[in-house]
Amino acid sequence: MNYPNGKPFKVNKAQVGRTGTLKSSKIDYGGRGMSLENDIEHSNSYYLKHGMAVIHKKPTPVQIVNVHYPQRSKAVINEAYFRTPSTTDYNGLYQGHYIDFEAKETKNKTSFPLSNIHEHQVTHMDACYQHQGIVFLLIRFKSLDEVYLLPYAKFQKFWKRFKNDGKKSITVEELRKNGYYIPYQYQPRLNYLKAVDKLILDESEDRV
């Protein structure tokens, strides 16, 4: 696969990772990270095309240090660094609701390691939740090929347990109990808005 200018593509957002440092997890999870990311990308395009929702992935945060202008028409960034994102990867609008979520994959068979989530992302999700946003995580177990939507309100419990008791992960059973299973289908392959519908319904009851 070559770039139109003939240069081979060398970078894969998911593999490079958010922090820009080569965490081993990024390398291990990268390939799989792509597939969930692509599924979500495809779903978001489908939702937008069919007027169902406006949800986008945010660009990878980059600190631009030096830009070269060979010609006025084309600027080349020749020094930049990856920055740690202060928010989640996805947000948007669905039926008048503000939607905010993070998507993660794990190769683990039995549990989801909370080390995948940054503290500041939790802070952001919490703020969005406090401001009546629909906030959740999409978690995919690569080996089981199962995807779950975990509402922030539920995730919060596990995060507190992590902070207080040091339990570093959420078991699959806990996810099955606290999250919404998202079955793969034809179009779009990962129709996560179906789970969001359930979440909105359940939260409207909880919050009333």
Added chain:
Amino acid sequence: MNYPNGKPFKVNKAQVGRTGTLKSSKIDYGGRGMSLENDIEHSNSYYLKHGMAVIHKKPTPVQIVNVHYPQRSKAVINEAYFRTPSTTDYNGLYQGHYIDFEAKETKNKTSFPLSNIHEHQVTHMDACYQHQGIVFLLIRFKSLDEVYLLPYAKFQKFWKRFKNDGKKSITVEELRKNGYYIPYQYQPRLNYLKAVDKLILDESEDRV
């Protein structure tokens, strides 16, 4: 370009797209754009800190072509290009409302040139508006040092006029008539949420 583990990067099709070019407007307006951008950045931090709203600027979309790893701990992007954004620069959450806006400055004294706005940004704003988002533009006249919030519903009229009759700009008078003037104050300097409150009130009446 290889990972330290020797695995080559893979292509992320989501990243494949025309190389972003720097529009002359970006070059001309960039410097001034900063000051409005800084005011908004400061306001957003203030809103977040005081639990008033969760509004962030999206990272600049960059097409990353080459990354160098001098050491495992720090990746340097040494070839990247600006991409044309497919959405607006700012979005977030305020009192349960999805907020979406674009901020622009102009050196013009009498009118705002619509060449500052990309077609696909209008498409995005329109989609957000259709999905009940609070959508607007923040426009600053550098020379007058006046900032206006122009609701998307009003902007739409001028965009259609541009498309149909070729009128390439919105006059200051038209902005004063159709937008909300945002006076500078002490804290935060540019308290644009005050104008958003008016917009929400007016739109709730219009939409009922």
